Amino acid sequence: MPIHEKTLIRPENLRTHDKLVVDGVDVSGHWSTFIESRVVRDYNEALQDEIAALPGGEHIHRCWQCGSCTNSCTVNAINPDFNPRYWIYLIRMGMESELLRDKDIIWQCVSCNKCTYACPRDVFPEGVMKATAHWLELKGHTPKSKSTIFDQVFTEQVVATGKIEEGRVIRDFFARTGQPLLQDWLVEMAKRVARRLPFKQGIAFALAALFRPRTRGWAKARAAIAEYVQEQEAHRRKALGLAARAEHEVGDGA
Ligand code: SF4
Numbered sequence: 196m197p198i199h200e201k202t203l204i205r206p207e208n209l210r211t212h213d214k215l216v217v218d219g220v221d222v223s224g225h226w227s228t229f230i231e232s233r234v235v236r237d238y239n240e241a242l243q244d245e246i247a248a249l250p251g252g253e254h255i256h257r258c259w260q261c262g263s264c265t266n267s268c269t270v271n272a273i274n275p276d277f278n279p280r281y282w283i284y285l286i287r288m289g290m291e292s293e294l295l296r297d298k299d300i301i302w303q304c305v306s307c308n309k310c311t312y313a314c315p316r317d318v319f320p321e322g323v324m325k326a327t328a329h330w331l332e333l334k335g336h337t338p339k340s341k342s343t344i345f346d347q348v349f350t351e352q353v354v355a356t357g358k359i360e361e362g363r364v365i366r367d368f369f370a371r372t373g374q375p376l377l378q379d380w381l382v383e384m385a386k387r388v389a390r391r392l393p394f395k396q397g398i399a400f401a402l403a404a405l406f407r408p409r410t411r412g413w414a415k416a417r418a419a420i421a422e423y424v425q426e427q428e429a430h431r432r433k434a435l436g437l438a439a440r441a442e443h444e445v446g447d448g449a
């Protein structure tokens with residue numbers, strides 16, 4: 196279904212009269228159908244800047260709406276409602292309430308990056324999808340996705356130790372998302388890996404699971420990364436108006 200049909204003519208905008216006679220002609224029911232005009236009053240003029248302030252959204256202003264991203268999109272082929280070109284249009288126009296209508300599917304981007312290669316303007320649509328999903332979470336429109344939680348667990352471990360220990364990442368991720376550790380697929384995978392793993396490697400894995408491996412002399416790097424992350428978070432909160440809101444709430448509480 197073309198995008199404009201889906202988005203501009205909505206069931207809630209259709210008006211009919213059960214009983215209507217005009218000039219002696221009975222036009223009751225669907226004969227009297229007319230489409231109520233859609234009026235957008237709540238533009239968010241800062242929306243493009245807000246998305247551009249998040250990682251991946253920086254080049255959204257380059258989009259010229261050619262539609263190559265949507266045409267090449269893996270998810271769009273399965274779900275026509277998943278439409279990066281359309282969402283980029285809404286963001287650039289500041290049509291926040293329209294964007295929010297699709298808030299529950301924007302996270303479905305599988306990061307295949309087909310759109311990135313198809314885009315003639317280097318908009319990096321995959322990044323825009325990630326930035327938009329992140330924006331929805333930061334603004335409280337959607338809960339944190341499992342993908343975001345996984346990224347957090349992964350990043351926290353790298354920052355803390357300078358290393359990644361996959362078993363610990365999986366354990367922490369399952370714990371934070373309320374999932375049982377002993378899932379059938381994971382047990383089966385562990386069995387198969389154990390069968391093929393060289394003995395020495397198996398011992399190394401077991402030790403890494405017991406004693407958290409760390410990069411030597413990592414403290415300075417950790418402090419520098421933590422400072423950078425704090426700076427970036429403050430910048431994003433300011434760009435999204437979240438810093439002001441937090442201060443306001445604190446002020447109200449006092
Ligand atoms: S990266 Fe996301 S938006 Fe881009 S083609 Fe893949 S699923 Fe679609």
Ligand code: SF4
Binds near residue numbers: 260
């Ligand atoms: S392919 Fe690039 S320029 Fe074309 S609509 Fe998508 S983001 Fe915009």
